[in-house]
Amino acid sequence: MREDFLHYIWKYKKFQINNLKTTAGEPVVVTSVGQHNYNSGSDFFNAKLKIGEQLWAGNVEIHINASDWFLHNHEQDPAYDNVILHVVWEDDTEVFRKNSTPIPTLVLKNVVDEALLTNYQRLFAKENKWINCEGSFAATDAFVLTNWLERLYFERLERKSETIESLLQASNNDWEAVLFKMLTKNFGLKVNGDSFFSLAQSIDFSIVRKTQSNLQALEALLFGQAGLLNQDVENAYYSALEKEYQFLKVKFKLSNSNVLPIQFFRLRPPNFPTIRLSQLANLYATHQNLFSKLIEGNTLEDFYNLFKVSTSEFWKTHYTFQKESKASTKMLSKSFIDLLLINTILPIKFSYAKQKGQEIDAEILEIASLLASEKNSIVNAFNSLKKVSKTSIDSQALIQLKTAYCDKHKCLQCAIGNALINT
Structure with a gap:
């Protein structure tokens, strides 16, 4: 289990949203999951929830184990005093704010669809694979793949533009x-x-x-x-x-x-x-x-x-x-x-x-x-799974896919990984 999977489940509400309850038995209604935070601080900002009869607006922190709260020393950090819900996979301890008030805890383990969990575990199975989805890549829907590759092509252009901007600064524009x-x-x-x-x-x-x-x-x-x-x-x-x-x-x-x-x-x-x-x-x-x-x-x-x-x-x-x-x-x-x-x-x-x-x-x-696909080890490897690279758009996109997603196991941020998990 990876924490980014729990982020994914929460962000896209991939759980049974009806009849949610905290570990203390209070009903939870999720109005807004909040804004995903990729920097330091709580995982989701400005969530809106109803816990029991109380409406809350604040932050949500997510961990695999509830005890990770103490492992990360959040109990000593006043920045976490505005956490309104602790979302975990395993509830192995109760957590408190800096002022010793308990933080409501929601356990996801029993409210996530079994098929989603199975697909996730299959995708991240620990095997010696070139990419996590190599066994399923060929079956990727053509519409999903085409649109994702076009988006990746522009992601790669954006990455190259960062290098260009750096050179511009050094060259007085x-x-x-x-x-x-x-x-x-x-x-x-x-x-x-x-x-x-x-x-x-x-x-x-x-x-x-x-x-x-x-x-x-x-x-x-x-x-x-x-x-x-x-x-x-x-x-x-x-x-x-x-x-x-x-x-x-x-x-x-x-x-x-x-x-x-x-x-x-x-x-x-x-x-x-x-x-x-x-x-x-x-x-x-x-x-x-x-x-x-x-x-x-x-x-x-x-x-x-x-x-x-x-x-x-x-x-x-x-x-x-x-x-x-x-x-x-x-x-x-x-x-x-x-x-x-x-x-x-x-x-x-x-x-x-x-x-x-x-x-x-x-x-x-x-x-x-109009430019033919490049020929390199990454493009050739993808083509061996499925003949997909025909133009330079495809080859540049596949390089971006491999280096920015596959190599970093960012399958949950990849359209192909999303499609496989939600099959």
Whole structure:
């Protein structure tokens, strides 16, 4: 038995509300269960009850065992003097306020539907399961699942907007600077994401603004801060970058001591950091006001056109500084742009609209619905239970479901868990 289950029972009145009685035999009529409190203090504020012939307005405290009142030292806390009802599963002792007056106690154990309790126990059975409902996930009603996934998608956008808001504060509300940091991180993908983000953090965006009209200078800035210009390489392009970076380093008092190491290991050549940094430099050399253009874009085609960039000339025949390779135009692929849309562009547009008090949920959904589902271990595992992830809305929602609900056993706050418990 978990205390959050008792909160759920009380909050949604999942008990026999007629003929309720306290342990002292007084009848209880619940007019309002009160407001659920997730912070310190009583579990429910401002409940309205009739106990015996007396009308009460105050707080409700819930415990598995009545003795938990003393275990939590509530008898010493004057904040609990306004508790009008103690709701418990097991009544193992009488409880008192600080002034020694007894608090009426209601026992839920005998007034909860047996089927609800059985479903709850089945859901939380202690087995080695990936998620609690994995045996029942496939049977989830399609309407419940679709609506829940859409809600989870926006929950994930909200979570990402918190990161964006934090970056905004650190950047004096400079949206272009925040976009640069988030784009740089996502150009690094999973392997180099943190390294690329530390690289972006090491450069004041004003320096990017001053160098972005010169592609070679911008490449030198990114490669140099990434620690990629300290090798023993002999070619004209590398020497030019090295010379340019030394000039920029002195001019702008640059330091890369906090930049995390860049990785090449286990990456396909098109994802090498050299290629991604050159593409990023080309993107900013091509678009002087990238943030404004992203905000103005409202179709998938707008974004594909905006990100139609490749590397500089040297990288058409190289993947590293040292070794020449077969010539190829290394454009940003559609699948890569899709990842940028999912992880950077749509969250940025959502956060910006939120700050401006604008409603663009329908626009966000329309674009996200056109992007294919991501492929990762979480999405693959859900799909093995039921083929559910078709678009980026689904895959982002499933990541949110697993990390914010399943992993934390918040089944009672999940639409799927609720549906299973109330079957």
